[in-house]
Amino acid sequence: MINVGVLGATGAVGQRFVQLLAEHPWFNLETLTASERSAGKTYRDAVNWRLDKPFPESTGDITVSHTDVASLKGLDLVFSALPANLATKLESDIADAGIAVCSNASSHRMDKNVPLVIPEVNQEHLGLIDVQRDSGRDGFIVTNPNCSTIVMAMALNPIRxxxxxxxxxxxxxAMSGAGFDGVAAMAIYDNVIPYIGSEEEKMENETLKIMGQFDGAEILPAEFSVSASCHRVPVIDGHTMAIWASVNASPEELKADYRNYSAPFSGLPTQPEKSVQLLEESDRPQPRLDRNRGDGMTVSVGRIREGIRFIAMGHNTIRGAAGASILNAELIVSKKYI
Incomplete structure (x- = not known):
């Protein structure tokens, strides 16, 4: 078993990490960290559990630590659900101390020597781990993209x-993308908010890195363009998006691509049976009906029309956050970086 910890374990994404790791067959969840007000309490007493899954009792007696490098002694790997302002220095310090970091934070996603990985899309970018180690770092940082970027890149990959x-x-x-306290009830009920800070820039920039080419030393960005408009809607979980793509193919040809698509690897515990699933119904995908496909790790695609226009949807805190980071870690283990 590989000893792991979760940084920022009491927040929305941190709780999802804990839920997914509690009974993981490869990872032994030993350490949970949070802010000073939670440090020293048992996880059961420190967390206000708000997920739609039962509280994992196996984690209840873990004593929450303050988030610092010293609290992580003896771990092989940590999963970071830290806010970006805290993650920037702390994740670097942890990697420099010889511990692997799989991060959901945005701080290092666009760093030249840090891979921004979706396993089904660009697993070869893990070669940047060697670049980090060649620079003298004992550990490493691997990031997963923004939640909306993941859904879009996954949906585009079968037709790439x-x-x-x-x-x-x-x-x-969905509202959960802003965290438990991120959107006031009176702001979102009966409403659509046509702005999410820095979200559009993340989608436009991260996608080009993810779909770029690794030349052995750095990532050469993809040469297509991305233009995004991002909106918050009164849905709890599940990001839905309308995508227009200039592709030289008919809708029927693209449907065949989706039907025939399979992941380029197998055997990872968090991997769904179908990474991308085509739905043929005229009114799908829908968050409430489809977000939990593949235990929340499947991206659903539908309404492929001339243009090319289609709809994509995925669970933002599982496939788009904690689950993505855990799948990255499983791929890293399978490639013997840990």
Whole structure:
């Protein structure tokens, strides 16, 4: 077993990490960290559990530590659900101390020597781990993308070989993406908020890194363009998006691509049976009906029309956050970086 910890374990994404790791067959969850007000309490007493899954009793007696490098002694790997302002220095310090970091934070996603990975899309980018180690770092940092970027990149991947250019996307993003206290009830009920800070820039920039080419030393960005408009909607979980893509293929050809698509690896515990699933119904995908496909790790695609236009949807705190980071860690273990 590989000894792991979760940084920021009491927040929305931190709780999802704990839920997914509690009975993981490869990872032994030993350490949970949080802010000073939670440090010293048992996890049961420190956390206000708000997920739709039962509280994992196996984690209840773990004593929560303050988030610092000293509290992580003896761990092989940590999962970071830290806010970006805290993650920037702390994740670097942890990696320098010889511990692997799989991060959901945005701090290091665009760093030149840090891989921004979706296993089904760009697993070869893990080669940047060697670049980090060659620079003298004993550990390493691997990041997963923004939640909306993951859903879009996953949805585009099965048709990527057709050639992509001029991608346009309008998102309808769930409230949980802002955290438990991120959107006031009176602001979101009966409403759509047509702005999410820095979200559009993340989608436009991260996608080009993810779909770029690794030349052995750095990532050469993809050469197509992405234009995003992001919106918060009164849905609890599940980011939905309308995507327009310049692709030289008919809707029926693209449907065949989705039907025939399979992940380029197998045997990872968090991997769903179908990473991307085509739904043929005229009114799907829908968050309430489809977000939990593949235990929340499947991205659903539907309404493929001339243009090319289609709808994509995925669970933002599982596939788009904690589950993505855990799948990254499993891929890292399978490639013997740990």
């Amino acid at each position: 070989s057709r050639g992509l250019s001029d991608i346009r996307v309008a998102t309808m993003q």
